[in-house]
Amino acid sequence: MSIFNRISNMVKAKANSALDEMENPIELLDQKIRDMEESLNKAKISSAQIFGNLKAIEKEMNEAKEASNDYDSKVRLAMSKGNEELAKKALKLKLDSDKKYESLKTSYESLEKKADTLKQNLSSLQEELDKTRSYRDEAVARLNTANASKQINEIMANVKSKDNSINLDDIERKIAKKESYAEGLESLKTPSLEDEFKALEESSLEEELNKYR
Known part of the structure; x- marks a missing residue:
């Protein structure tokens, strides 16, 4: 390794050490919490749209199912009256409703799986955020204790130094x-x-x- 590379590494090491001293761990945790909160809010907004779509599809499915049942009743009524033409028209509408229901059901089941995954992800993200908040509170207490201990040790070291020592x-x-x-x-x-x-x-x-x- 050339002397220039060694000097460069020494400068980088000192710079990183200085940055470590300057960085406040609590401020870093606060920033991490803010980032996680922002991510969670965005995820909730996206999830709300998906859950809304799921509800809308579910409503259309119920409507298609009700329409199918209604047309089925009309087919039976028309056949009981001997009106096959009217029965065919009602049957066609029933089959269209059944087809629509099956299509919506497929979409609903696919979207429901995505929604379940989103719920799990949201729950995990919320849990991680809660853990980080709890750790932040613990870290504040530990940092305050460490700073207090450091000050006391510095004072004790200063009292015991040669400059301040007294020969009784x-x-x-x-x-x-x-x-x-x-x-x-x-x-x-x-x-x-x-x-x-x-x-x-x-x-x-x-x-x-x-x-x-």
């Missing part, structure tokens, strides 16, 4: 040195008159205490 032993030695210095000054202090009387009182108390021994 050094502080203790400095305080002890100050205390010793103060005690030394105290021992050099000349007793006041009041201090001398206070010392006498303490001696008297010691003598009184000796009486109980």
